Amino acid sequence: MVKMIDVTKKYVLGEQVIIANDNVSFSVNEGELCVILGPSGAGKTTILNILGGMDVASSGQIIIDDKDITKFNSKQLTNYRRHDVGFVFQFYNLMPQLTALDNVEIASEIGKDPLDAKEVLISVGLKDRMHNFPSQLSGGEQQRVSIARAIAKNPKILLCDEPTGALDIETGKQILELLYNTSKNFNKTVIIVTHNQAIAEIADRVITVKNGHVASNKHQSKPKQIHEVKW
Numbered sequence: 001m002v003k004m005i006d007v008t009k010k011y012v013l014g015e016q017v018i019i020a021n022d023n024v025s026f027s028v029n030e031g032e033l034c035v036i037l038g039p040s041g042a043g044k045t046t047i048l049n050i051l052g053g054m055d056v057a058s059s060g061q062i063i064i065d066d067k068d069i070t071k072f073n074s075k076q077l078t079n080y081r082r083h084d085v086g087f088v089f090q091f092y093n094l095m096p097q098l099t100a101l102d103n104v105e106i107a108s109e110i111g112k113d114p115l116d117a118k119e120v121l122i123s124v125g126l127k128d129r130m131h132n133f134p135s136q137l138s139g140g141e142q143q144r145v146s147i148a149r150a151i152a153k154n155p156k157i158l159l160c161d162e163p164t165g166a167l168d169i170e171t172g173k174q175i176l177e178l179l180y181n182t183s184k185n186f187n188k189t190v191i192i193v194t195h196n197q198a199i200a201e202i203a204d205r206v207i208t209v210k211n212g213h214v215a216s217n218k219h220q221s222k223p224k225q226i227h228e229v230k231w
């Protein structure tokens, strides 16, 4: 369902050419939770940005549901970002002047087949906090809002860049559990980028990235449960 084939991304800075992704190939199935693991600078965020249509590959193909998004024009790419992809970031990126509910509704309204914003907020455990502003919520609660925002527009794929990076261990585990349940209950493909090895233990698939290329791609038939993971 999500397939990268020989994707290379080069950044040209004057005389300098930086190869952020070097012939990256992998695929992730529908409903899988995939962790892309690697050290700082390995090229993880670049992969996520290219998959999400926020950056363009220098070469290669990105097949999403049998369509090559590298062939999309800018309107098709905007539609793809709008309808097919949900993003979750390390620092939530919520709109501070809007309540949790409004933050989720504003995103769901642009979806073709959105889920009910209130129901999604209830499903992420925020039944009693949906009328609060982001500044009135803890980091973990804000991340739940941002996940609800991504889920509510009912995309095919959730792309998460260090979603637990700003959270303590326990809150981070709750967020991972939520992402795992999202992949299973909503049958979404969830891709998480992280440098935290422990997170990889809960994944259906672990893709390790080093110096811009895929060093390993492992399917885990029995991933660990969140409570078994230590970091």
Ligand SMILES: Nc1ncnc2c1ncn2[C@@H]1O[C@H](COP(=O)(O)OP(=O)(O)OP(=O)(O)O)[C@@H](O)[C@H]1O
Pocket (backbone or CB within 6 Å): 011, 013, 018, 019, 020, 038, 039, 040, 041, 042, 043, 044, 045, 046, 047, 195
């Ligand atoms: N816009 C850009 N212009 C030039 N170089 C870039 C740009 N974006 C990323 N790079 C370079 O590409 C390489 C991969 O960066 P990327 O952000 O994908 O790594 P990462 O694995 O996500 O790192 P981190 O975990 O630190 O976020 C790095 O060397 C980075 O400096």
